[in-house]
Amino acid sequence: MSLVAMDVESDAFEVEPPSTITRTTSWASMPAEVRQLILGFVCLPKPWEQCNGLGFPKVARFASVCLEWQAFFEARLFRRLVLNPDSVDAFDAIVRRDGVRLRYIQKLWLRVDLSNYECPNCDRSEDLVTQRGNNMIFSTCIQTLLGTLQLWNPARHGAQGVELMLSASSPSDTKHRFNRCDMKDNYPFHYAEDLDLAGGIVDFHRTNKGGSIGLLHLNRFLPSSNKHINRFQGTPLCLQPQNGNLGRFTSQSKDLPAVPMIKGLVMRRQFPRDINVRTLSWLIGRSFVALEWFRFERTISLEPHVQLYFDRGMERRPIAMASVRQHLLPSLPKTLRQLSFTQWEIPANERRYVAKTLGTEISPHALAYLPQEMAKLSQRLEALCPPWQMDTASFLRSIVELNVSPMMVESSLKRLSLRCTLSTPERSRQEFETLIILAAKAALSLPQLKIIELWGICRAKEESCAYVFRYCYEDGRPRIVWRSSGAAMGARKRIIAEWSEVAQKQSHSALAYDVVPFGESSMKIFKSRGTCIYRHLLLKDLMFDPITQKILENEPYGWMLDEESDASQQGAPLDFLQNHQW
Structure with a gap:
């Protein structure tokens, strides 16, 4: 049987049950906050514990001491279960x-x-x-x-x-x-809070050679x-x-x-x-x-x-x-x-x-219906990340069309993340700027919009490029941020004009804007398969689970790539990732 509490806890401290404590230090005489603090020390992980397993706790026996201890320890044992x-x-x-x-x-x-x-x-x-x-x-x-x-x-x-x-x-x-180590029983990373475990996810993958x-x-x-x-x-x-x-x-x-x-x-x-x-x-x-x-x-x-x-x-x-x-x-x-x-x-x-x-x-069938279906669904959601394979332009046009339909209720969408498919490095900037302008027209139909983020990657070795465009409306301040791996924004005036209209309609205030280039080179974007850009995205937690993000960032470096790796290179990539804090 495997009923597993997932908290990393251990009996690192010996705690005497209340019946054996002297009257001068009576357990009941202590303030409740002190008793809770003492019991909390029992649940601390060992400082030398590394990411070699889940480190399941051995504190369940303390739950049988008294009702107070039962409530304390069961609250921790049942918090996360497998x-x-x-x-x-x-x-x-x-x-x-x-x-x-x-x-x-x-x-x-x-x-x-x-x-x-x-x-x-x-x-x-x-x-x-x-x-x-x-x-x-x-x-x-x-x-x-x-x-x-x-x-x-x-x-x-x-x-x-x-x-x-x-x-x-x-x-x-x-x-x-x-040999995917992230599918095995001893994989210790299941939720975002686990990323702080000793050793870290990069070390774990390097040690366990996952994915080969x-x-x-x-x-x-x-x-x-x-x-x-x-x-x-x-x-x-x-x-x-x-x-x-x-x-x-x-x-x-x-x-x-x-x-x-x-x-x-x-x-x-x-x-x-x-x-x-x-x-x-x-x-x-x-x-x-x-x-x-x-x-x-x-x-x-x-x-x-x-x-x-x-x-x-x-x-x-x-x-x-x-x-x-x-x-x-x-x-x-x-x-x-x-x-x-x-x-x-x-x-x-x-x-x-x-x-x-x-x-x-x-399938082509899904490519045909996804933009319209995702646009309809978005009207009743507050946050949406649709499939990356979806035609972003068709989705944005569908948002605009829904706005003129008398049958549609007002959209409640507040956060939207869109990946943009870009064809070639030569055409990518123009394609991305076209989508930014189309997104401004769609944003006029989203009265509760707080953040919309468009991003795209085009890989071609030395000519690889990446783009991120973000509109935020927080604390009554509308702002756009443009990030790219190349030169400054080419169509800046038109883009600012289009999004200024959105800002005026939403807040009746002026639009602020920033242009911030990426620090990553074209070759780094290519070798990472674009994953080095993920950390720059504000809505990355909407796009994918934090553990998924870390695994994706590890894959290009930790495991053999198709056209650019051979057996002699398999030991180096994760070291490279470990030494480059992106």
Whole structure:
């Protein structure tokens, strides 16, 4: 069983129970603040503890001393939890024994461990028996957890709710062709606060050599059919029908309970296994009914037809394949205020021996509808980061068109992050400036806008370039900031004029502006695959999870790149990153 408290704590100090303390230093005679401070010392991590694991606490036994100690230690032990298939039943029993424990939970990670597989199955797609088994594991975990969390009562447990991180993978995924250290059990970085752990994420990745792919595995070369990647990505998980009380198969989707306790949902890029679109739509629409923010980081499917199923859906008898447009987006609850929906390429080192286009592109069908659908959705959100592959110009024009529609209510959008696709270094500046002007026209339709940030990267070795444009309205002061890796802004006068109109409409005050060049060279932008620009973005936390950002910044330096690296270079890049504090 693995019911894990994720706080890095230890019994570094010996604390006597109240019954053994002398009367002159009576525990009860101390002020409550002093008692809390003393108990806090028990939870301090050891100063020599490094990032070689999660450092799980051994303080649970102190919770049995008295009611005061129980409340103190359980509040810390339950603050961050990791649940897997072996522990969801135990968690349910613990909560049902004392429901107040739901009050303590702030972040919960449901880590669905799927079935193991051995060689040579690591180079084969999943068979039907494996798919059904994995679906059953997933279904049981989801149903049990939702059944526990539906016990939440805001009057008793507080209204703050919980952040749920949801992932699924097999323990065998990192034991064959792939060695992603960020998928393993001992990976200590799960949330932004973990980035301050001793040693740091860069040292951990350097020590664990994450991400490499084996050319030879058990004396076998990579399969020419790319089945090893299909196995790694796996088959999208579905809710599996089960035998009911009368011996009939029943659909679990109809029994999904409403769980308003879940306020935030995170699906991280490091786990490439998908959840079937229809299943995810059911979970969001029927269970996550009070969801306020959703961070959906998805890896693009290696097989184009699988990606097409995700983007478009396909009518197949006897099963109709669901799609993002028709099922996922409409299922988002009205309580949702923030959405980050990003689709990521399969890392270059993992595509080293496959066609360069595989695992890098979404379908033309999605490219056609995303701008309009994201524009409609943005009207009721406060913060949005749409897929990077989306046509930014079409999205901005859709915002303008919605403004003239008598059927649309006033937009509530406050923060917007947009990545701009740029064609060539020679044309990139003109393309970016055109989008900035178009963004000004769209901003006139967004009365509550506080920050809009456009950015783009164009890589071509010595001619690589990057741009960031930001409009901020804070403390009654409108300001634009232009950053680029080249010369100063060429169309400054027109851009300032367009955004001055936005400032006048929003605040009736003059527009301030700054032009700040990047310190990174063109070669540094190229070698980092543009990730060195991320730290300059004000809305980077809206774009991706902070842990995802750090992993992305490590990938180009820590692991073999496609066209520009060889085996002799693999030891140097992370040292380079460590010595250059960007």
